[in-house]
Amino acid sequence: MDASAHVGVTGLGVMGRNLARNFARHGYTVALHNRTASRTRDLLDKFGHEGSFLPADTAEEFVAALQRPRRVMIMVQAGAPTDAVIDEFALLLEPGDMIIDGGNAHFADTRRRETALRERGLHFVGAGISGGEEGALNGPSIMVGGSAESYAVLGPMLEAISAEVDGEPCCTHVGSDGAGHYVKMVHNGIEYADMQLLAEAYDLLRHAAGYTPSEIADIFRSFNQGRLNSYLLEISAEVLAQTDARTGSPFVDVVADAAGQKGTGRWTVQSALDLASPATTIAQATYARSASGRRRLRSSHRGLPGATTDASPMSRSEAARFASRVEHALYASKIVAYDQGWTMIQDAAAAYGWTIDLAAVARIWRAGCIIRAGFLDRVREAYSADPSMISLLTEKDFAEEIAQAQVPWRETLVAATRRGIPVPALAAALASYDTLRAAHLPxxxxxxxxxxxxxxxxxxxxxxxxxxxxxxxxxxxxxxx
Incomplete structure (x- = not known):
């Protein structure tokens, strides 16, 4: 087979298929390989017109189709399946070639694999890719870990297929070995916190202020016009506005209240414990998902007494004022959660010998990824102005906003406590803030x-x-x- 492919993708599930299409749409010739050959044929049948693809039935044919240095991107299940594919292709590659793991691998596995392959003269790149199915096709955020030499060759291709903001690609070389997958893991931990904070805000607006899901959708849309502008807030409004076609009920009322998770949140919490990094808001968000899935445990406690303080229904004007307080609480808690993520990245960099540009992390999270948000441009500016900044909470503008949020933030938690509404992430964020500012701790x-x-x-x-x-x-x- 003619060695004319710029990159090869093996593992043509949804993410692998869409990344292959993304490369092809940007003018790269892409070699294709999958253990089940029907997936390769299906991609070619449906999307072969989008660019230049070279299908390969065997690993040997796949490798032979690649230009030197060969770039093999593996998109398979994390863990043992990834190790098996690496072992298979490493035998066929030559010094200077590279293997790119674009899956959700644990950063410690990436560090181990990078060391082993480096000893064989191969480059191993752990690329954290965020944005889901849509991002993989139309432009993800890409966090690349590995050698500077490998990024010099691979980086321009990844930058070309990534999302873009103000002419800047949402892709960067984060650092050596497992740095890229570590930053992607922290991204997912922040994602857990952000989603839980939004869920708690919805719960408060519904069960304390008395708004309907469709009304809360409108409130969230108004929030999204301001400083809370983000992808997750946008889609939360869409979910809350959705009506179930079968019953006519609000969509959120027919969905079981047991949130799933694939493990990256737990990895983040475990790493925070290993580093003694106080990522309490991320941890509480992760625990909240675990608690939601414990249906038997929850049902056994359903008869326990709760809040007994009289909390009469709010009038419409009171509800509107409460919604404003929730906006303050949500924003301040979001800053704390993101700051905990950046603290984790700093702690990991010190522990594992990585040099990570914190402003660049904020830059590549502005588009393509799940936690993309308007305020990340301000985070980028803050770390650009002071790369050694210890905490976002001390940055002048963020500190002023949190100061303005003090009363509504605390009043929101009081309202939740009076009504027995669980707000573990909001409460953890405030407790973390008070812990950091305390002159003396017990x-x-x-x-x-x-x-x-x-x-x-x-x-x-x-x-x-x-x-x-x-x-x-x-x-x-x-x-x-």
Whole structure:
């Protein structure tokens, strides 16, 4: 077979098929391979007119169709299936060739695979691709991890097929080995938080303010005209406006209230724990999904008492004022959740030796990805002005907005508590904010407890060093360890 393909895609499920079509639409010749040959034929039958494709029945034919250095993009299920495909193709490639994993791989697997293939002279690229089926076809956000050498060859192609904002591609070289998949994982963790915050805002507007789903759709559309402008808010309004064709009821009333998840949220929380990175809003959003799926556990608690404080229905004018407070609470909590994601990225970069441009992360998330939002351009500007900024919460404009949100944010949570409406992500965001701004935390007591039962020692505010109190000998001075 003539070696004329610029890139090869193996694994022609929805994402792989659409990425292959995206490459072809941008003028690249694409080699195609799938274990089930019917998928290859189906793609050619339906979309062969969109560009230049070279189908291959075997791995050998597929590799032979690729120009050097060969670029093999694998789009298969994460875990063992990915390892199997890598092992198969690595035997057929030569030094300087590259394997690109465009799936939702765990970053630790990507680091392991990159090390193993580097020893064989091959480049391994972990490319986090966000945007779902539509993004893969029309322009995703792409977070690329791997060597600078591989990006020099592959980067222009990925930038060409990515989304674009103001003439800038939503694709960047994030860092070495697993950095790209790590940033994509954090993206998904933020996505969990953003979705949960929107769900809680809907719950408050419906069960505290008394709005119908269609009315909340209109409220969300008005929110979307301002600083909360985002893809997730836009589609939330569409979902709330939807009527079930079978029953005529609001769509949200006929859908089971058990949210699914594919694991990236859990990975984010697990990584946050490993790094001691306080991503509490992301964690609570992930736990909320887990709790929603525990139908038997929830039903066994349904008879327990709840809020007993009288909370009379709101008038229309009161409901409108409450909706304004919810907007403040939603916006402030969203900033906290995104800030926790950026903190995780900074913590991971320090732990794994990555150099990550935080402004570039904000830049490539402005389009193509699920958490794309208008305020990300301001995040990009903030990190461009101060690349070493520790937290978005300290940036002047964001800090002023959070200051303005203080009363409505807190009043929103009071209203939720009075009515027994669960708001785990909103509450976690406020608790995180209060934790960070507190001059003193009660953890001094925890250190005392730890020293008492386990002699774990503690530090003092007034003296350097580490100390241990002899709790069973009250007259004996503490010991400097």
């Amino acid at each position: 953890t001094a007591l925890i250190q005392g407890q730890r020293d008492y039962f386990g002699a774990h020692t503690y530090q003092r505010n007034d003296l350097p060093g580490t100390f241990h109190t002899h709790w069973d000998e009250p007259d004996r001075p503490e010991t400097r360890e």
